[in-house]
Amino acid sequence: MITVGQSKARRLALHAGHTAGLAVFMVFAMFPLFWLVKISLTPNNLLYSEGITLWPSSITWDNYQFALLGSRFPRFFLNSVVVSLSSAAIVTLVAAAGGYAFSRFRFAGKVPIMFVMLLTQMVPLVMLIAPIFKIMSPLGLTNSLTGLIIVYTAFNVPFATFLMQSFFDGIPRELEDAAMIDGCTRLTALRRVIFPLTLPGMGATLGFVFTAAWSELLFALMLINSDDKMTFPVGMLTFVTKFSVDFGQMMAAGVLALIPACIFFAFIQRYLIQGLTAGAVKG
Amino acid sequence: MAEVTVRDVYKAYGAVRVLRGVSIDMHDGEFVVLVGPSGCGKSTLLRMIAGLEEINSGDILIGDRVVNDVAPKDRDIAMVFQSYALYPHMTVASNMGFSLEIRRKATDLITAAVGRAAGTLGLGDLLARFPRELSGGQRQRVAMGRAIVRQPQVFLFDEPLSNLDAKLRVQMRTEIKALHQDMGTTAIYVTHDQVEAMTMADRIVVMNEGVIQQIGHPLEVYDRPANQFVASFIGSPGMNFLEGTARQTADTSWVEMVDGTKLPAPRTDAEEGQTVIYGVRPEALTIDEEARSGLIARVDVTEPTGLSTLVFSRVADSITCAFTMDRLDLTRGQPIGLVPDVARVHLFDQASGVRL
Ligand SMILES: Nc1ncnc2c1ncn2[C@@H]1O[C@H](COP(=O)(O)OP(=O)(O)OP(=O)(O)O)[C@@H](O)[C@H]1O
Numbered sequence: 225m226i227t228v229g230q231s232k233a234r235r236l237a238l239h240a241g242h243t244a245g246l247a248v249f250m251v252f253a254m255f256p257l258f259w260l261v262k263i264s265l266t267p268n269n270l271l272y273s274e275g276i277t278l279w280p281s282s283i284t285w286d287n288y289q290f291a292l293l294g295s296r297f298p299r300f301f302l303n304s305v306v307v308s309l310s311s312a313a314i315v316t317l318v319a320a321a322g323g324y325a326f327s328r329f330r331f332a333g334k335v336p337i338m339f340v341m342l343l344t345q346m347v348p349l350v351m352l353i354a355p356i357f358k359i360m361s362p363l364g365l366t367n368s369l370t371g372l373i374i375v376y377t378a379f380n381v382p383f384a385t386f387l388m389q390s391f392f393d394g395i396p397r398e399l400e401d402a403a404m405i406d407g408c409t410r411l412t413a414l415r416r417v418i419f420p421l422t423l424p425g426m427g428a429t430l431g432f433v434f435t436a437a438w439s440e441l442l443f444a445l446m447l448i449n450s451d452d453k454m455t456f457p458v459g460m461l462t463f464v465t466k467f468s469v470d471f472g473q474m475m476a477a478g479v480l481a482l483i484p485a486c487i488f489f490a491f492i493q494r495y496l497i498q499g500l501t502a503g504a505v506k507g
Numbered sequence: 508m509a510e511v512t513v514r515d516v517y518k519a520y521g522a523v524r525v526l527r528g529v530s531i532d533m534h535d536g537e538f539v540v541l542v543g544p545s546g547c548g549k550s551t552l553l554r555m556i557a558g559l560e561e562i563n564s565g566d567i568l569i570g571d572r573v574v575n576d577v578a579p580k581d582r583d584i585a586m587v588f589q590s591y592a593l594y595p596h597m598t599v600a601s602n603m604g605f606s607l608e609i610r611r612k613a614t615d616l617i618t619a620a621v622g623r624a625a626g627t628l629g630l631g632d633l634l635a636r637f638p639r640e641l642s643g644g645q646r647q648r649v650a651m652g653r654a655i656v657r658q659p660q661v662f663l664f665d666e667p668l669s670n671l672d673a674k675l676r677v678q679m680r681t682e683i684k685a686l687h688q689d690m691g692t693t694a695i696y697v698t699h700d701q702v703e704a705m706t707m708a709d710r711i712v713v714m715n716e717g718v719i720q721q722i723g724h725p726l727e728v729y730d731r732p733a734n735q736f737v738a739s740f741i742g743s744p745g746m747n748f749l750e751g752t753a754r755q756t757a758d759t760s761w762v763e764m765v766d767g768t769k770l771p772a773p774r775t776d777a778e779e780g781q782t783v784i785y786g787v788r789p790e791a792l793t794i795d796e797e798a799r800s801g802l803i804a805r806v807d808v809t810e811p812t813g814l815s816t817l818v819f820s821r822v823a824d825s826i827t828c829a830f831t832m833d834r835l836d837l838t839r840g841q842p843i844g845l846v847p848d849v850a851r852v853h854l855f856d857q858a859s860g861v862r863l
């Protein structure tokens with residue numbers, strides 16, 4: 225029984241270590257968020273006078289009120305939603321189609337195409353700003369949300385395609401074979417059998433592209449110059465003026481900007497749960 | 508129900524030639540087992556019959572229709588996969604009814620068909636479950652159920668039992684055989700397990716390296732193997748092979764072993780002095796405990812199973828297996844005589860492996 229006791233103690237210790245590790249990580253990851261919320265609620269006059277405290281002596285909603293009613297923030301927010309959702313949707317559709325082809329078909333030029341797609345991921349984006357501006361400008365795509373959607377789609381498709389390909393690779397081919405024997409065409413098999421099983425993958429891709437587009441600053445900054453086309457990250461910069469940085473309002477806007485991302489993930493989270501293909505093959 | 512004809516079919520993946528001129532005539536209602544070692548092309552052939560794999564040349568007919576370019580869904584076949592390939596997001600009932608649903612059959616008709624199949628297979632209580640909630644054996648049954656619900660012209664099985672434990676495998680083997688006898692549908696069954704092949708088949712097709720070695724009734728293949736490959740592949744424990752030289756006079760023939768022992772041999776068209784392989788199954792060897800006759804060997808190990816005993820003994824450098832129902836008291840290293848039953852001895856050409 226001593227060995228059993230020992231192993232139990234060991235298990236407990238392991239469990240405690242595990243939990244402690246996670247806790248440290250959580251604190252590390254969540255602290256900036258906490259700080260964001262804290263500052264957004266701190267009245268301006270207390271911001272510098274109280275020194276560094278975990279919680280201000282009094283809180284205010286003024287910053288939120290200003291961000292929502294007194295600034296252009298709602299406009300930026302809407303622009304961001306349009307751009308991020310559209311990019312995410314388009315990328316996911318394109319990547320799903322491409323990933324399926326890469327996963328299931330052999331065709332001429334497959335390897336070169338994959339190589340080129342990989343190559344695009346190796347170029348630092350900064351180097352592309354000038355050429356992209358040059359291309360987009362005569363097409364009237366600068367200072368336009370459509371232009372931004374195109375750029376985000378182009379940049380995210382390669383990675384998303386590889387992501388989707390790996391999801392399709394994880395679905396046994398025999399499921400399609402079985403479906404085709406059961407009476408499906410390749411397309412029906414795709415719709416009735418493969419598609420429902422790839423929902424987690426699509427959710428992941430959607431979430432990935434959405435967050436990337438939601439927080440993208442570089443291209444939004446370079447391609448957009450009028451107030452009514454700004455996305456939220458660019459808009460955040462308007463809180464920084466030549467003379468001061470209005471931290472309280474900026475943080476309030478930041479907190480508000482987190483909300484759609486949270487809602488979005490809450491929505492796709494159930495598609496992200498693994499194990500949907502469990503039970504397909506073998507035992 | 509239909510006959511299936513495979514006519515001179517070739518298949519290559521790039522430079523790898525997987526099937527090299529395969530022809531089989533499967534009769535209506537027959538249970539044909541394709542058997543052969545791993546990688547010999549059994550699954551490929553089955554998938555070609557199913558329409559999941561393209562044919563490089565040759566024809567495949569189901570009934571009297573050439574189906575080379577017919578989509579799998581239009582071939583009226585059903586297939587049970589080794590991995591079962593159940594749809595993970597559908598319940599057992601939907602899995603089984605899927606083929607009918609795709610064909611837009613009425614709901615009550617589907618329910619009835621699924622209910623019948625579930626009854627046959629004892630799946631009645633599991634219809635609402637998902638595949639992940641089933642044991643391996645239950646999944647296997649669902650896969651079977653999905654195949655029989657539709658009453659296809661031909662059943663295709665690709666090693667459907669290889670993921671089950673030994674006991675369940677034996678049980679399912681019997682059930683599948685019984686099911687086939689009830690339904691009378693042509694069935695093509697792939698396995699690399701020669702016991703499955705022997706017990707289930709109306710006819711066995713033995714394949715090796717993309718070439719058919721022999722087609723015949725199980726016992727015919729067992730008793731008169733076409734070549735050394737078939738002889739070694741079919742039967743467990745396997746046939747013993749000893750190298751020797753064919754000798755004959757006007758009225759007797761024998762094979763002279765390297766050590767000079769003369770073993771009686773059947774009359775064949777082996778030429779005098781030809782190097783041959785002397786093949787004899789374990790049960791065709793009688794053990795002479797006094798070592799006064801036959802091929803002299805030294806006992807290596809004995810494996811009693813209760814019913815019978817396998818005696819492994821050493822002749823020169825090779826191990827020979829003998830099967831006996833007697834309870835012999837043998838010790839390791841003891842010399843024994845192995846006396847072959849000449850009526851059940853096969854001679855194979857040493858170079859080509861063909862039976863003489
Ligand atoms: N898609 C493919 N591309 C290239 N080679 C393949 C492909 N599919 C099968 N092969 C090759 O074809 C040969 C026959 O494969 P097959 O699956 O028919 O074997 P099998 O007899 O079913 O073996 P097992 O008993 O292991 O299932 C193998 O050598 C295999 O490597």
Ligand SMILES: [Mg+2]
Nearest residue numbers: 549550551665
């Ligand atoms: Mg196989």
